Amino acid sequence: MNNVVEVFELFLFNIIVYNIPLLYGTTGEIMIEKSGSLNLGVEGTMAIGAVAGFLFGARFDSLLVACIVSFIAAGIVGLVFSFLTVTLQANQNVTGLTITTFGVAFYYFIGNAVSNGEKGWPKFSGTQLDAQSQALNIPGLSSIPFVGKALFSHGILVYVGVLIAILMWLYFNKTVPGLKMRSIGENPAAADSLGINVTAYKYIHIIVGSGIMGLGGLYMALNMGGTFEGSNCWINGYGWIAIALVIFANWSPAKALLGTLLFGFFNTLRVQNAALAYAFPNVLGWLTKIPSHFFSALPFIITLIVLILSSMTSKGRSGEPQAIGRSYYREDR
């Protein structure tokens, strides 16, 4: 039995390390939804970004290549989504679901093909890609008691994810293009009348948003040791949780950061409840009496409550874009 401080530190550490993909998925989806499109293809987009990014990253043995390819591959999925929903005005829900089905199937298709191929699935352990995605050791900060391990000893992609969330918040709220993008999400006709290129804005934000999701997928692949198993997908439902998290975060990238931590807290509690009860028998001993499935349901129960509360409060405070899910057809006015 290790000491209680380590158990606590590990708990905090795991909240971040296993749930950052949610932040990528959520911020990517927020960007897309804020520009007026509802993309239910998060799971599939992440899967494609993950498998493409990992395979190319392993081929060139570089994390940078992995990130770029993952961003581009997921961006291409975003391009397909934009072409279908913006240019051809297909139903966004159906297209998003199709992308999820397609993306996950693509993951298995490529994964099986590579595994059964001549060279087999690429090795990850011990490669440069592995080394580059390992936790950083920041002198001074990483060794701060209690929070040093949880906050300052992660792989680079964790910090990139946080940075993306912060930059996105600034972009939405402090820049003119961000304002224009939000106006499209609220009322594309009005934005159009002001001379904003609705189509171009939608395309760019869907592609960038999808690319961000792809990075989240890549993170999951690297975090799982990069092994492909025929009957498990790396993404494992995180894409769907991200969609719920968007609502929870009230379409704000800053709140997405908080939401990720809260969802992550319950996700981690599900796994670590026994360890916590073991380390703090008097205070937390009751944790083991709660079935683990309750912890997995908890984030969704909270989302439900948030939905109810937000629909009860005034419309003005909701961050939901008014034109979300509706195709914009210029001649429709």
Place this chain on the structure above:
Amino acid sequence: MKKFISMLVTAALAVSSVFALAGCNGTQGSGDQGTTPAVTGGDETDETAAPAADFKVGAIYINSQNDTSGYTFAHHKGITAAMEQVGLDPAKDLYIVDNVPEDDEKVKQAIDQLAGNGCNIIFGISFGYINAMDEKAKEYPDIIFSHATGYLSNDTNFNNYFGRIYQARYLAGIAAGYKSLATGNNNIGFVSAWGTEYAETCSGINGFTLGALSVNPNAKVYVYEISTWGDQELERQAAETLIDTYGCGVIGQHCDSAQPQIVANEKGVFGCGYNSDMTTEAPDAHLTAPIWNWDAYYATAMKAAMTNPATFMTEVGIYYEGLNAGLVDIAPLSKNCEPQTAEAIALAKDLMTKGEWDVFSGVKLSFSGDAGSVTVAKTDAALKTNEGAEIVAAGGPSVEDSVITGSMNYYVEGVTQVN
């Protein structure tokens, strides 16, 4: 026009994703070809070749036939290998419906499809197929139904099959026990899909623990139950918890993915996988893994069904074999094993193969001695649960098979479930 193109593109995307799935879906085999391959000329002496020409095998899988590891993969490998052993061609004589969930309607549809294909024997590999197979066995009396892990059967054309995997787990436990002795860390972790809810997982944990105790009497096995058959993230986190919080130095597992072994590798401890040799995934951690050689059963079943389907239930019947039939075994010991491991495992395996001793009996084995001179001693000792209740009196016979497969719901001494 725009609408039309958009529908076209959506449809194309949908169709292409169906095809991507179809890579691992649907029925394999040449389908309803009217020309059954002619039996080769008169100089044919192989006895099995004559019925082979029109004998067809059907299989229902829970996951994809294209899996590269895991449960379905092991069965698919077993069926194709067995077919080659008995002179059938898997490319031609094997019909598969895969990705079939444990849903009675879906299983019945799959059975109807395979019956329509003219299959003579149908294997269902997942526990939840049990009711559908039971029902359909009455509807198709000429087809033999064979169900893995179940408990139902009839007198004419429906059996079940499973193996004494706990014997293989005992052997893996020996490897883990030696490692714990060598490292001086008595804590052994075990990531398990389920705990005492299923006799399969429960007997596996007990077998593994007794194996470890036969080498290291002070060993403690900490079980982390993830409450699902497969979830990579959970398996990984469970292994991390066992290593970081409970200080375990060897990680055993009964779950789908290799994540517990990969974590052991990352953290510089050791482990025993399951289902396949996980040494490739965890080169510096993996010791050995209990594995299934399903072809041992499949070949027996196919031979019996090809010879005379009417006597299948008397020839094969309810099939429950272990190390003796080669149905279960362990993967080759890796370089990470302690030097005494191979000898001790050979001794234990020999006793079980000959039927002189079994895991859940009132006699315990203890191994001692250095490499080259490992000896085994048998001592009478009661088999007790971790709560102290006596299961088998000292010197008593093994627990009944029906208990091991169906109702074992207690842990033996030395096991602690952490959650």
